[in-house]
């Protein structure tokens with residue numbers, strides 16, 4: 001990411017929302033849409049451009065789960081830990097993903113390929129336990145399936 005481009009982007013975004021109600025959230029939304037997360041340099045530039053304390057910006061960023069402060073992985077693995085999935089062994093699936101990728105919830109692998117998140121119900125409880133990788137849904141997943149699901153995506157890089 002080139003710093004000048006980022007600063008120009010932030011400047012344009014701040015100008016777009018200037019004077020509008022709830023603009024800080026909209027500014028941060030726009031930045032995340034563009035970069036997939038809100039880089040620290042972008043938050044600093046928002047603070048500068050919008051003349052707002054950095055602490056206020058981080059208050060909003062950390063209050064809403066929606067905002068990501070770290071670069072997402074190329075593939076986003078979501079393991080459901082809603083009731084139906086939990087009862088059918090989702091905890092073991094999370095353990096297996098952690099074991100294979102060496103990441104915890106909310107972390108991205110060092111190679112930037114996989115990001116692990118734990119979610120509460122993906123809305124398809126009849127398929128429990130469920131894992132998604134981006135838009136692809138894996139149903140009735142067994143612990144022994146996890147390695148294959150990850151490998152399927154690793155080879156598509």
Ligand code: FES
Nearest residue numbers: 080082085122125
């Ligand atoms: S609890 Fe997992 S999909 Fe609903």
